[in-house]
Amino acid sequence: MYLKELSLFNFKNYSEAFFEFSEKANFFGGNNGIGKTNLLDAIYYTSFCKSFFNPIDSQNIQSEKDFFMLKGLYLKDGEESIVHCSIKRNQKKLFKLNKKTYERLAEHIGKFPLVMVSPADVLLILEGSETRRKFLDGIIAQSNKNYLDNLLNYNRALAQRNVLLKQMAASGRCDKESVFLWNEQLVKFGNPIYEARCEFIRDFIPIFRSYYSQISDINETVSLVYESMLLENNFTELLENAYSRDRAATHTTCGIHKDDMTFFINDFPVKKFASQGQQKTYLLSLRLAQAQYITEKLKMKPIILLDDIYDKLDDERLARLIAILVNDSFGQLFITDTHPQRIPQVFEKLQIPVKINILQASEV
Amino acid sequence: MNNIKEGCMKPKLLNFESESTEIYPVEKFPSKTLEKAVEVFSSLPGVGKKTALRYVLHLLKEDAGTIENFSEVLQNLSNNIQHCKNCFNISDNPVCEVCSNPKREQEVICIVQDIRDVLAIESTMQYKGVYHVLGGLISPIDSVGPNDIKINELIHRLQTSRINEVIMALSTTMEGDTTNFYLFKKIKDFPVKITTLARGVAFGDELEYTDEITLARSITNRVPYENTLAR
Numbered sequence A: 001m002y003l004k005e006l007s008l009f010n011f012k013n014y015s016e017a018f019f020e021f022s023e024k025a026n027f028f029g030g031n032n033g034i035g036k037t038n039l040l041d042a043i044y045y046t047s048f049c050k051s052f053f054n055p056i057d058s059q060n061i062q063s064e065k066d067f068f069m070l071k072g073l074y075l076k077d078g079e080e081s082i083v084h085c086s087i088k089r090n091q092k093k094l095f096k097l098n099k100k101t102y103e104r105l106a107e108h109i110g111k112f113p114l115v116m117v118s119p120a121d122v123l124l125i126l127e128g129s130e131t132r133r134k135f136l137d138g139i140i141a142q143s144n145k146n147y148l149d150n151l152l153n154y155n156r157a158l159a160q161r162n163v164l165l166k167q168m169a170a171s172g173r174c175d176k177e178s179v180f181l182w183n184e185q186l187v188k189f190g191n192p193i194y195e196a197r198c199e200f201i202r203d204f205i206p207i208f209r210s211y212y213s214q215i216s217d218i219n220e221t222v223s224l225v226y227e228s229m230l231l232e233n234n235f236t237e238l239l240e241n242a243y244s245r246d247r248a249a250t251h252t253t254c255g256i257h258k259d260d261m262t263f264f265i266n267d268f269p270v271k272k273f274a275s276q277g278q279q280k281t282y283l284l285s286l287r288l289a290q291a292q293y294i295t296e297k298l299k300m301k302p303i304i305l306l307d308d309i310y311d312k313l314d315d316e317r318l319a320r321l322i323a324i325l326v327n328d329s330f331g332q333l334f335i336t337d338t339h340p341q342r343i344p345q346v347f348e349k350l351q352i353p354v355k356i357n358i359l360q361a362s363e364v
Numbered sequence B: 001m002n003n004i005k006e007g008c009m010k011p012k013l014l015n016f017e018s019e020s021t022e023i024y025p026v027e028k029f030p031s032k033t034l035e036k037a038v039e040v041f042s043s044l045p046g047v048g049k050k051t052a053l054r055y056v057l058h059l060l061k062e063d064a065g066t067i068e069n070f071s072e073v074l075q076n077l078s079n080n081i082q083h084c085k086n087c088f089n090i091s092d093n094p095v096c097e098v099c100s101n102p103k104r105e106q107e108v109i110c111i112v113q114d115i116r117d118v119l120a121i122e123s124t125m126q127y128k129g130v131y132h133v134l135g136g137l138i139s140p141i142d143s144v145g146p147n148d149i150k151i152n153e154l155i156h157r158l159q160t161s162r163i164n165e166v167i168m169a170l171s172t173t174m175e176g177d178t179t180n181f182y183l184f185k186k187i188k189d190f191p192v193k194i195t196t197l198a199r200g201v202a203f204g205d206e207l208e209y210t211d212e213i214t215l216a217r218s219i220t221n222r223v224p225y226e227n228t229l230a231r
Helices: A036-048 A119-126 A129-143 A145-171 A176-216 A235-241 A243-249 A276-298 A315-325 A342-349 B002-017 B032-041 B049-061 B064-080 B115-122 B151-160 B174-187 B212-220
Strands: A002-011 A014-020 A025-029 A067-076 A079-088 A094-097 A114-117 A222-227 A260-265 A303-306 A333-337 A355-358 B105-112 B129-133 B165-168 B193-196
Touching: A002 A036, A014 A036, A025 A036, A025 A342, A036 A067, A036 A079, A036 A114, A036 A303, A036 A333, A114 A276, A119 A129, A119 A276, A129 A145, A129 A176, A129 A260, A129 A276, A145 A176, A145 A243, A145 B174, A145 B212, A176 A222, A176 A235, A176 A243, A176 A276, A176 A315, A176 B174, A222 A276, A235 A243, A260 A276, A276 A315, A315 A342, A333 A342, B032 B049, B049 B064, B105 B115, B105 B151, B115 B129, B129 B151, B151 B174, B165 B174, B174 B193
Parallel strands: A025 A333, A025 A355, A114 A303, A303 A333, B105 B129, B105 B165, B165 B193
Antiparallel strands: A002 A014, A002 A067, A067 A079, A079 A094, A222 A260
16 A cells, blocks of 8 residues: 555645655655645645644644645555545535545544654653553554444543542532442443553564664663553452542542553663663654554554654664665655755665655745 | 624625525624524524524514414413423323323333433334333433432332333433443342343344444344244
8 A cells, every 4th residue: 555646735835736656765855844744744634634743624724725635646456545635714624535525534544554753752752641542542443443432431431420529529428329330331441441452562562672673773672561550450449449539639540541651771761761862763663663563453554654754863773764664564655854865875875766855945 | 804804794694694684793683672582592402693583583574473372382381391290201291191091001111311212212102111201311521410310219119119120221322321320220129120222233224334333232142033023
């Protein structure tokens, strides 16, 4: 599966543009602000029906225009598929596959899988646990249809229970029976989520480790530890024991919504002790492992977008990274860099063909 | 600047929609009485200010008798409607038509959320028992707890009358499920059979278009073929 052509109309800084891509590696060079990342974001749109950067669709329309339109031509097993996305201000997002409009955008997710590697990935290390849970959920939901439903139901029950705890605090009455009623629902939907996460981490770690050692080429042991209160406790008992604490806190203090992951290099937490280059390598390995995991689950190689890849990575690691990416286990590749020659030279050294596009102001 | 201009254009756009009546921008009414009427209509669910104005202007075009009839019906609604003292269905009498019908099986109670569910089940003409209308589902987000719906009244019915079977027919949402579970805990020690609606592939549906959760459940809870034959 690969993206053959893409047309953009009024998307961010592009008024009108058309691109044709190579089936394997594509490089985009050009100065700051020319639209390299925006082009990657447009590709991301055709896969995930939304922007990687800005969740508000209308803010991706070029200023003072009323709508934007994207049209991507994918080739999958020799068959052409046209993905069409148009967003008008104050109107519902319109997403079509081969001229047929989607009723639910969720149906589209996973048809043209994609993994974005961006400098913003560092937030996975720096931000709170929610970012890491989203990373987990995003990958698991692609290959486990029940997972997302369980998660939505869990969050609904959690919201109900938290409102109840707040109402109890406000009115001063105590209604243990009602609170425990919601425990049942949390356990019913929470346990399968916990099991899916455990299983995922188990499958994911070996893939992740192998990529880290391939890129870094030094002997560092990396690990990724799943932290959940459910690891050592029965969820029902946890909730029962936490009742008085929950009442005092007026929210649910235990459950899979508190799960987290800690990243380690040589048994030291990445957040505190790793250098920027180590962090970058760690994150790259996470993303490559994600791509590999999706490939195995969906039997399809995802498109890889590498934004501003030279940021913080030395030449050797970059060369090893590119050598890994162009081998057969990865799909189509899009790379951006401000420097027009650096990346093409790496490809030249490795004797790998790459389609070079230098973006100029006139194209945008 | 552009935005301000667009705002001023609005009344003209409204004008374009109506053919015969002059429509004023909804913020500025030429009469207080009109404004009050629009306010009352827009308090109805699903009715916004513009639709309310349309209703009011339509009523104004009708003759006086129609409006009088209209208000009389509304008055009656508030004066004469009662809730059945058994099942809390809406009724003209203290006991509703279903509960007072000697042909209905008084020993079987079907628990539903509201009157719309009664109408839906009645229109199937398959159910011979009586109902119990809860009037809501347990949902703290909507400020509804177990005591805000008719659960204690149901327990009272079970204590005071001879009931053989309770059918739980609530929606399959998170809140419906939770309410079912609460009810079950409350009534499981009574000597009654507790059942719930079958969930599965809809009649006339093609399997390939059935959603995965329903289909998975239908496979797990499959039934003997004899049960599907007409009885």
